[in-house]
Amino acid sequence: xxxxxxxxxxxTDLSPYLFHFIKKDGPKTLRKILTDLKLxxxxxxxxxxxxxxxxxxxxxEYFNSKPKPMYLPYxxxxxxxxxxxxxxxLPVLTIQSNxxxxxxxxxxxxxxxxxxxxxxxxxxxEWRIEGDFDFSNIIDKMVVITDKENELxxxxxxxxxDPDYTEHAESSDFRDSFPNPTKIIYRKFNHMSLxxxxxxxxxxxxxxxxxxxxxxxxV
Numbered sequence: 668x669x670x671x672x673x674x675x676x677x678x679t680d681l682s683p684y685l686f687h688f689i690k691k692d693g694p695k696t697l698r699k700i701l702t703d704l705k706l707x708x709x710x711x712x713x714x715x716x717x718x719x720x721x722x723x724x725x726x727x728e729y730f731n732s733k734p735k736p737m738y739l740p741y742x743x744x745x746x747x748x749x750x751x752x753x754x755x756x757l758p759v760l761t762i763q764s765n766x767x768x769x770x771x772x773x774x775x776x777x778x779x780x781x782x783x784x785x786x787x788x789x790x791x792x793e794w795r796i797e798g799d800f801d802f803s804n805i806i807d808k809m810v811v812i813t814d815k816e817n818e819l820x821x822x823x824x825x826x827x828x829d830p831d832y833t834e835h836a837e838s839s840d841f842r843d844s845f846p847n848p849t850k851i852i853y854r855k856f857n858h859m860s861l862x863x864x865x866x867x868x869x870x871x872x873x874x875x876x877x878x879x880x881x882x883x884x885x886v
Contacts, residue, residue: 675871679722682870684744685715685756685794686812693741694819700743701811701822701856704803712777712795715756717747720812720873724865727814740814740861746874747794749808754800759793809857810877816860825855854880 675681687706689696700706706713718726723740730736750756759780762768768779777797782789802809813819857877864873 679869680719682717682719682721683747683874684720684810684870685717685747685750686720686742686744687713687715688738688740688742688812690736690738693739693814697741697743697811697813697819698822701819704801704806706800706802708799712797713800715744715750715794715796717758717792717794719870720744720859720861720864721867721870724861727861740812742812743802744810744812745802745805745808749805750794750796753805754796756794756796759795761789806856807881810873811856811858813858813860814862816862818860823854823856823858857881 675683689700708714727736727738727740730738747756757778760771760775760778761780761782762771763781763783765781768776771779778795780788780793811819811823857880859873859876863876864870867873
C-alpha cells in the first residue's frame, strides 16, 4: 500500500506546507512578524491554510481587485507535519449551527467553524493552532512569502564583516587601500515569492528549493 507522502506527491491540490497570510499592510506587518518571531490572535487561535501556494496566483489577483482585499500575498509557512506533530495544528471542525457547538466540549471550541448557507469559508481549507504561536525555535523550517521576488530583501538577508578584513583593518595602509569593509551577505530566512511559486508544478518543488537555500546560506 502506498505511503501518505507518496500519495500527497501525486496531488497538485495539496501542499506539504501550512500558510499564514496577512490581511492588511502586507510588507509592514510581515516585517513585524519576522521581528517578533511570533503570531498572536485575540481569538485564541492562529489560522493557517493548506491551499497550495503554486496555485494561489488567481485568488490573490481576485482579492487585489477589491477595495479591501481579504488576504494579501505576504506571510509565512511551515511544514504541515511539523506544525501538526509539535504544535497540535489541526483542521477546523465544521458545524451547521451554534446549537451544535453546545454539544462539543469547550476544550475544542478553538477549532470550530460555522458552515451553512450564509456562512461558508470551507474553501480556505483552514487549520488552526490554539493560542499564540511562538516559532522562534523553528525559523530554519519557516519560509517567508512575498508577492515579488526581491521584496523585503533587507529582512530576508543579513550581512557580517569579512573576518579577513577585520584582521587587517588595524593597518592604516590597508584601510587606505580598502576604506570600505568587505561584507559577507547571508540568508536569514528561507524565501519564496508568489511569482516564483506560480511557475512551479506543485508545492513539493518548494521543499526542494528551500533545501537548496539551506545548503547555500551565503549569497
